[in-house]
Amino acid sequence: MIERDVLERVLAGAVRGGADFAEVYAEDKRSTSAGLDDGRVEQVTSGRDRGAGVRVVAGETTGFAYTSDLSEPGLAAAAAAAATAAKQGGGGVRTVALTPSAPHRPNTVQQDPDTIAKAMKVELLQRMNDAARSHGPEIVQVSAGYGDSRKQVLVANTDGVLTDDEVVRTLLRVSAVADGDTGMQTGYQSMGHTIGFEVFDTVDVEELAREAARQAITKLRARPAPSGTMPVVIEHGTGGVLFHEACGHGLEADHIHKGASVYAGKVGQQVASPLVTLVDDGTMPGEWGTLGFDDEGHVTQRNVLIEDGVLTDYMWDYLRARKDGRPQSGNGRRQSYQHLPMVRMTNTFVLDGPDDPADIVSSTPHGVYVAKLGGGSVNTASGDFVFGMTEAYLIENGEITEPLRDGNLIGNGPKVLADIDMLGDDFAMGSPGTCGKDGQGVPVGDGQPTLRVKSLTVGGTSS
């Protein structure tokens, strides 16, 4: 995308005023998306986003500027703006010598989406529409979306780092509306992977659509969710968002440094039930949060955050690791070249426990079984978090019974982690997610085995 000698000159120019560090992050992304709604392919969209962000760090201050002009004058202008913004004093000439990193490609892309005819992409939507609608006469509306992108990323910095990476993403989503005597209900399914079109050799798109339809139809006979505190069982492969919110964000080093996390100062301490081992791993082949290098050019890796309930480490980006004089963990990420990097999760999941999932339900006399979770959010300082349930059932006498209407669950992170009293041996990864933080969204993955929280507040209306 940009020649090495150009990068070296731009970086040297950026630190000429005496700054500690400068970085160029450049990306070139081509994307295709298609949407079907109300029986029609409404539109196919092609997009091109290309540009570079230049970051200059002087002491505790970061200056940042971006440009869509990748020529040497364009990059130099952005570097000058970032350097001015960082307002460094001092001076002196530094040369920058970049050493390309060995390639790190956790994903093997067989069918680049650019090489696939748009008609084949659109056809997937038609198939999902037909499958959802033919699942039952209750289905009155279906919307489906397809998206792919190929993003080339280049990172170079004054520490000599030079990496390039290519991230391919393929995404499919479908939502169905069912109508009945009790009003309308919705069902939703999605799948996303960091590989190409070959994903559809193994993913059954009709099944995805039928699943969304089934969910919506099931909820037509749902009763209001209960109100109050009770045991909650969460099905495997859907509850990763619980850990993402209950502790993931709280383990990001930027929150730790500012004393804005309930987990600050707790490394080495028991912060969760001994059943819980929590991992953030940016190298899992094909998963939604997988990258070769993070957005600061640091190779992604597998980081154990909680082991047998004991907090082992936080997640780190360049700035926070530098401040603590320790290595980065491959968690520096950004939404695009227009954004500053910060500490973010990749694929965050809990490892298998000892329990048979069937036993988890049968040993619960009364509670709620959550088959599908929606989104969530957390206040890292207080630890209070919420997450939505979009498919849930009552558990009565150890059996899953009636479906429940949508609602939120609310809990406090450290309390909920301690209250996990059963953990299944049926680990599964969940649906692709977009994690929002400080106005930036990045793709993340999550996963977990079936588990039980012995006490969680369910926000329904039924006493």
Place this chain on the structure above:
Amino acid sequence: MSAFESELQAVADRVVEQARPGEQVEAFVARGGETEVRVYQGDVEHFVSAQSEGIGIRVIHEGRTGFAYAGTLEESAIAEVLAEARDNVQFGTVDEWAALAEPDGVPVTEQELWNERLAEYPTDDKIDLAKQLEKLASGTDPRVRVDDANYADAHGESAVASTTGIRMSGRENGCYVSVSTLADEGEGDDAETQTGFGFSVGRSPDEFDLDRAAREAVDRATRLLGATQPPSKRLTVVLDPFVTAQFLGVVSSTLNGEAVVKGRSLFRDRVGEEVASPLVTLVDDPTNPLAYTATDVDGEGLAARRNVLIDGGVLRQFVHNSYSARRAGTVSTGNATRGGFAGTPGVGCLALSLVPGTRSQEELIADVDDGLLVQQMQGLHSGVNPVSGDFSTGAAGLLIENGTVGAPVREVTIASTLQRMLLDIVEVGGDIDWLPMRSAGMSLVIRDVTMSGS
């Protein structure tokens, strides 16, 4: 956008001139810049200064639509975008209603959306504003720390042109300061931290009220210290203005003409019926200069206008862009939304507000025997289903007993359905606050809501 002949208009015009016979072509061109300063402990933590630009082109041919965009205005890239949009047309399904907006003769209400003072405001003064705010918020209560203090501004200009005769350009700018706070209390296992935020927005920094922003950030963080989880019960809730604005944002999605024509609105067959308490008159009025999202024109280049959606509890109309209006057999209400050059217009309320009542929040609370003053809602995106109407969100606030506020509570949810909540509105406060959102806020009293706790 405020009417202003932008040089971008020529870029849009040149694309439209290339339309082939039978083609409808629309070009939307935008350029903008932003400054963002974050201050922490008296130093600049980061300073962002950047410019961006781009173009989106929509082509409709024989009822099929194609779209493409690029984040650059280079001539060769624009040609590529037009070619891609044309190529994409063939994959769309024929839609008899697909067409671009046409000028409808509704006059534009001019707005003052460009402020020269902000455009010339010195950079060092912007940094000072963030530093001042940090100082104000950290100096008033020993329990309170500042997480970050920010100054941000943005300016943008855009132009749209189409083969159907739309030709409009404009520009606007705006700025805000904000501060996030942390309040600590207790030691060891009893240690507790709560968070708060405060902000002030303006067309120029001269309009900022830093004292109020700092005071609110301190109040929000400290008022929940010592909060506990109360037992579940049904009660009356009084929503703070900020929370009401969020609630109205959810309500607005049910009044969206696109959701109506596609059968996804729970109010789709209810025009002319009573859907809310008689106290509820809901108006979308982007021509009101007090609204943060005030605008002259909508995302398709039609004049923005005042629309009464619910009048005395009776549903009067939905909001539409030209496509949803055509399908519904009506005309656009000037409610096309556009998120930027990378997307095609959607439908949405632009500046929503309830017609305010007359009484203050204190007076409203004085009439509540058993209730909850909701100061925070969490998880509106995850626990509210605007299609079914199920409503459940995390909440925090103060209990109300016999007309006075008492103990703080946290880790509760409040739940009902959107349908019931609109009918259960007991009073609309007079304390209207034009917040930096698409909805204004005021205190709102809703009865018979379930609070879930221990």
